[in-house]
Amino acid sequence: MIKRNFILGIVLVFLVGQNTWAQEKLITKANQKYREYSFSPAIDIYKKVLDKGFVSADLLKNLGNSYYFNADYKEAAETYKRLLKDYTSDIGPEYYFRYSQTLKSLGDYEAAKGMMDEFSKITADDVRAGFYKNEKDYLEEIKKNSGRYEIKPFEYNTPYSEFAPSYYKKGLIFSSDRDTGNLAKYRHTWNSKDFLDLYKVNTDSLDNNRVTKLGDDINTRLHESTSVVTNDGKYLYFTRNNFKDGKYITDENGIIRLKILRASLVDGVWTNIEEFPFNSDSYSTAHPTFSADGKTMYFASDMPGTLGQSDIFRVAVYDDGKFGTPENLGSNINTEARETFPYITSENVLYLSSDGHPGLGGLDVFAAKIGLDDYQGAVVNVGEPVNSKMDDFTFVFDEDTRNGYFASNREGGQGADDIYSFVETIPLKLVCDQGISGTVRDKITNDVLVGATVKVIDENNEELLTTITDSQGEYKLSVDCNQGNFVRALMQGYVPSEEYLGKSDGKPNIIDFYLERDQVMAGFGDDLAKLLQLSTIYFDFDKYNIRKDSEIEVQKVIAAMEKYPSLKIKVNSHTDSRGRDAYNLWLSQKRAESTVNYMISRGISEDRLKGEGYGETKLVNHCENGVRCTAAEHEKNRRSEFIILE
Structure with a gap:
């Protein structure tokens, strides 16, 4: 009897071993199909192995994924549920995410949210965890976009x-x-x-x-x-x-x-x-x-x-x-x-x-x-x-x-x-941020305007955004490129200016504004150069031709005269104290005439201009005859002024 039981035991061990080997062979075949993404045959084999009572975390993972990627979400949910219940310590966060997805496909959004809560605890740095922190609100957003x-x-x-x-x-x-x-x-x-x-x-x-x-x-x-x-x-x-x-x-x-x-x-x-x-x-x-x-x-x-x-x-x-x-x-x-x-x-x-x-x-x-x-x-x-x-x-x-x-x-x-x-039937509302930047300047002088206000106004004339220019006269803001918007620049003492931006692809845009003064706040005898905040019109020693750096400033005066056709000015030119008085008077007159002729050559009518040289009679500092001064101090006296006549 002992011998018979011993032999039976050997047979049973052999049969169990043979059966285990057969199931492992099936699993190997199923895994190969799984790796090839041949999910349907892989499912058939995994199910056959399960029916024989063989189960493991890896088998349930592969079976659940096979159902998931084959869009059989009902079976995937059942498999993931068993995996999470029996092998919690053997699974990674991805299975919580996929289980949540399958539950949503079955309409069980409350249970799906619970799985995403678990997913978020494990993977705080996963972007999907951030998306789902407030799932109910997001479902409301989906509802708002529905029915279109x-x-x-x-x-x-x-x-x-x-x-x-x-x-x-x-x-x-x-x-x-x-x-x-x-x-x-x-x-x-x-x-x-x-x-x-x-x-x-x-x-x-x-x-x-x-x-x-x-x-x-x-x-x-x-x-x-x-x-x-x-x-x-x-x-x-x-x-x-x-x-x-x-x-x-x-x-x-x-x-x-x-x-x-x-x-x-x-x-x-x-x-x-x-x-x-x-x-x-x-x-x-x-x-x-x-x-x-x-x-x-x-x-x-x-x-x-x-x-x-x-x-x-x-x-x-x-x-x-x-x-x-x-x-x-x-x-x-x-x-x-x-x-x-x-x-x-x-x-x-x-x-x-x-x-x-x-x-x-x-x-x-x-x-x-x-x-x-x-x-x-x-x-x-x-x-x-x-x-x-x-x-x-x-x-x-x-x-x-x-x-x-x-x-x-x-x-x-x-x-x-x-x-x-x-x-x-109803267009989808999409967020499209278009970056807008630029500089606000005085149209005549080209000087930057610090503290100018820049606003974004929609087509219903409602103000959406506002900012001010920085120390460089620059501004930055963004607009919704799904709709038309007006970008408007304003500054006290200037006429507002605006540009319209229609719908676009969101490409960043640069809009520079050049604001015009609302009026010339000046009268007879005022120096236009000071009103326009021009740099001084300087001349080289013993020369009367306009220097390149001063040419830019004279252009600003010309722009003002073009803007205001009734404006007439007198160019007063001066020298430093070096040289004979009579010569300096002659040199200053040539500087005045040179400035007037330059402006005439640029289109300003001759009858709107006068010029007079004062030599060294109206110095702006202490550098009189016999006084030692630096070259920079002498240069301040070699200048032209633009005095308003009308």
Whole structure:
């Protein structure tokens, strides 16, 4: 009996060991699928292992993430719940964030907020933690932005998947697996293996069979999606799996990356496929779109320098077809999660999908007004009905017609992903800060005006901002470039001046003001040079030609006489005490005549000018004959004055 039990024990140990080995083999296979982002087969294997009673923190993490990235948020929530309950010490903050996202997708915003509170405690420096500190208020903001769109399903959806609409001629190019019959939902991370192809449709046509595939050079047995055609119609940029010579190309972890490709239109056919120069076998580039002027491409990538799982980048496009250096749009746009599917409108509004910014669940569509080099404007959730509890993405919008399209995997759709058309009935209010700076000066003298007031006034004549010029006569402020504004400069004794700024792309603007005096506060016998705060008109020793530094000051007098046509002046010129008195009288007369002749040569009528030389008879200091003085002290006496006659 003992021997029989011993043998049975050996058999049981062998069977348990064999079973454990079999489950580990399955887990290894599932992990490989997971690393390849083949989430559907990975889920099947992980579930089979779970059903056998084998469980671990890593298994639940991978299973939960597989559900999450496959947009099965209900199952993801159940898996993350079990993970957080049974393996609290083995998880990082990202699982609190993803669990919160899945709870929102199920409509449980209170529980989602609790998870984000835990996430915030662990990761205070994560930008997402800052976004969610007041989730209820943000949900109110989403509610305020909601109800601005009228949406309806795209009439060419099928029971399969349609997404990634982009404008082309009178219709659209979009991505679909309608001919391959693949119903898998995975669409929204880097490496879908579904056999997606690009199709085009003329939305103006009455032909019921107007949906056609793009050419064979574009569509392969792999995945093609997210396209854009350049303004000149010559090039098509699109996304495809990393593929060469009929084979998938993987990175060192076995992951098949995405690449941006370019096709040329030759005799009506898209061909001559070229790679985007920043493609790589080690990271993905995807979802290209262009600015309205075609000089900047925006795209999504997880290249080095990415803040999260995927970020939005931009790159300059030069006239010769070459590219600049890719730039990350920064932490105001990008988070530690997913930012993807960018689209730029003609008015420089960036639309993107994100699950890092606060939303309703899954990927939401957001918008931000951007400037030439500024991506600091508020990132705004566009609200319902465009956004839902599920994934909403690939948003495109024509600001002239206020019409657009987007895709979603929301409940009630015809396929795994569906395209929806929409009309924007109420414009979205976006924050766009445009920096304005400049200097306020006297129009005649060009002197800076310290303490001048500069105001911003809206089109309803309501004062929005005010500032004063500093010791350099300079000011700085910002205006909302979503609306028209008046920038007005005021100073006591001067006529106010203002400039109108219409809606803009937010590029910084310089506005210098040159204020006119409201009147010449002067009378007969006053020195205009003093009233205008001019520097003294000096002459070199024993010379009567106007010096270059004095020429600028004489120009200011000329400007005043042009401003006030009735103004007449007398130029009084003087010398220092050195030299014979008679000679100095002659020299001063020549200086007066030289000044008058200069002003006449610049357009001032002769009958408005007189000139007289006083020699050394009206010195301004003690430097009389026989008194030792410095050169600088003598120079003060070699001068001209501008005495008002009328």
